[in-house]
Amino acid sequence: MIGKVAAACAALLVLAPHAAQAQGMGSPQAGAALRDADYPGVIRLTIDARDVSRAILRGTMVLPVAGPGPMTIYFPRWVPGHHAPSGPIARIAGLTLRAGGAEIGWKRDPVTMHAIHVDVPEGADTIELGFQYLSPTDPKMGRIEVSPEMIDLQWTSLAPYPAGYPSRRMTVQASVRLPDGWQFATALATDGVADGVIHFKPVDYETLVDSPILAGRYAARYKLDESNAPVGLAVFADRPELLAAAPAQIEAHRRLVDQSLKLFGSRHYDHYDFLLGLTGRIGSLGAEHSRSSENFTVPDYFTDWAGTAPSRELLPHEFVHSWNGKFRRGADLLTPTLDTPMQNSLLWVYEGLTRYLGAVLSVRSGLHSVQEGLDNVALSAATMQNRTGRQWRPLIDTTNHSIYAEGAQPWPNWQRGSDYYLEGQLIWLDVDTRIRALSGGKRSLDDFVRAFFSIDDGSYRPVPYVFDDVVAGLNAVAPWDWARYFHDRVDKVAPDAPLDGLARGGYRLVYTDTPTGFFRSGEAQRGVTDLSWSIGLTADKGGTVTDVVWDGPAFAAELTIGTQILAVDGRSYDSGRLVQAVAACKGRADPLTLTVRRADAVRDVRVACAMGLRYPRLERDSSAPARLDAIFAPR
Secondary structure, three states, rough: OOHHHHHHHHHHHHHHHOOOOOOOOOOOOOOOOOOOOOOOOEEEEEEEEEEOOEEEEEEEEEEEEOOEEEEEEEEEOOOOOOOOOOOHHEEEEEEEEEEOOOOOEEEOOOHHHHHHEEOOOOOOEEEEEEEEEEEOHHHOOOOOOEEEEEEEEEEEOOOOOOOOOOOHHHHEEEEEOOOOEEEEEEEEOOOEOOOOEEOOOOOOHHHHHHHOOOEOOOEEEEEEEOOOOOEEEEEEEHHHHHHHHHHHHHHHHHHHHHHHHHHHHHHOOOEEEEEEEOOOOOOOEEEOOOOEEEEEOOOOOOHHHHHHHHHHHHHHHHHHHOEEEEOOEEHHOOOOOOOOOOOOOOHHHHHHHHHHHHHHHHHHOOOOOOHHHHHHHHHHHHHOOOOOOHHHOOOHHHHHHHHHHHOOOOHHHHHOOOOOHHHHHHHHHHHHHHHHHHOOOOOOOHHHHHHHHHHHOOOOOOEEOHHHHHHHHHHHHHOOHHHHHHHHHHHHOOOOOOOOHHHHOEEEEEEOOOOHHHHHHHHHHHHHEEOOOOOOOEEEEEOOEEEEOOOOOHHHOOOOOOOEEEOOOOOEOOOHHHHHHHHHHHOOOOOEEEEEEOOOOOEEEEEOOOOOEEEEEEOOOOOOOEEEEEEEEOO
16 A cells, blocks of 8 residues: 555655645635756855854845746745755745836735745846845744854745746755855855855756855865765864864774765765864754765764764764665655645655664764664664554654644644654564574675665665555565564554564563663753653653653643752752652552642642663573674674
8 A cells, every 4th residue: 555655655755746735715826837847047045144142044046037937036945955845935024026127916815825926027137136035043932053163054044936837957056155264064065265155067957956055264184085976074063173083983883884885886976074073062964965974963963972872873864875875765755846735655764764873873883882773773762662642643643743743742642653764664673684684694684775776876866665665665574574573663553663674683671770871871862751651750950741641640640841850859840859769669559749830729649650760772582693793783
């Protein structure tokens, strides 16, 4: 069923003309049928990014037009890699249109809010758009993208385009003005600098929006691969001292490239740039692109290497996406324009397989130790096994989460979110160990990955896949009923997480009263105390509850997200005191007493705690070969 649906989506979304949007009474048409032609002329887009104090980016676009008459212009809506209609149209302000120096009117489409309509006057050969992009200045408004030290400039927020042409058939020449003295990195090729303006060489619109810019005051650069398809690491930081990377740390990033190329056996870029922001001011992010990736993580990524292990999976994950997600992509995500709706039916491959391979490459490269790799898998396994929402919601439905979900969830453990990442990781571990068992250790998932992603070496034009392609690729490596397996694991409600891969890999999931170093680092980075497997809640440093496990002890005590813990057994709250109290409670019949406040109501609640502290880790099971160790071994 999935294969047929995906094939139908591919035919509708990739090959067929763009359908006109639904009409309101008396409303103009939102879009136009796609033409099988190049857009006439070169679109010129200039961004003035100097106003970092107020986080205002100012845009000017000169758009060639073929003649007078009605025209529709879009701002991006469906953002690749976001898997959702997340284009930030609400942040566009000050929109003006001119032709021949005279202002002309425009009207927003009443149904498709990212579209504006304009009548091009007689005699005009271009129209000029002016606008501001009002980037958030407080995290409550959205992700911070601009600080006095750094900018994450994303063309998907800043590049309007004319309706009626595929993204690949429109040519854009972009330019950017940055604050004086700033450095920048991007996959785009520069075409010179004049009067403080950086000009980039013309590219098609698809390539433009796939090539963000990271810029800032403080930067360092490293060469990771000096082949004819070079790979670089461009690091930007809030403060210059945060750039202090040890040679061994950079060498681990070089091994990441080497191990990735050994795994995939191909390159789908002519050059690649890791854009790495070490910052507590710009919002965290991992975003994939064909020839670059946006990686915004903890400021002390280098300077507290031992304490920031979870952050070191970010770059491997985004690099894998150059092959899986950017080059080869689920067909229903491969759309001709950014106003064409995407569908996410194969995100358990796009993101789940990437999560698995990223975790494996983290260990093979030395970015993670073997123990950190095991602890990482343990956390994924325990999180998914503890996800109570799996009792009613199949994994396939979580692929829709980013499309319809708005804001934070009141009960994320029960509602489920983007579980295709972690559960997908466990599914692909199961697949890998099963291939190894079926073949007597002669084949592995590496063989599937190499064959599936190595086609068209050197090309970074996307190649779609559907469910049946994935099944056929696996059967070519190790014949088995893969279609039924995925239907059972992905399409159906599965009360238990897919842990067979762990058992077949020679490990079992257990819980102890001491957290792993990996777990403790994750708590520190998130700023929380995570007692999900103990009393069923997570709380921040101030005692505010940030998550509650549905049907767990905290749930039974009627605690909710947003409740503040004021006291633990009559003593004022601090995170250490809560942990100590839960530890002391093990085997005790008497519950823990928490004094809590929600809104203006203060009350005492009794929370069952007889299990004491429980933290996940993996334990070696000698009854099965240590296949997971073999998976982690460098190539």
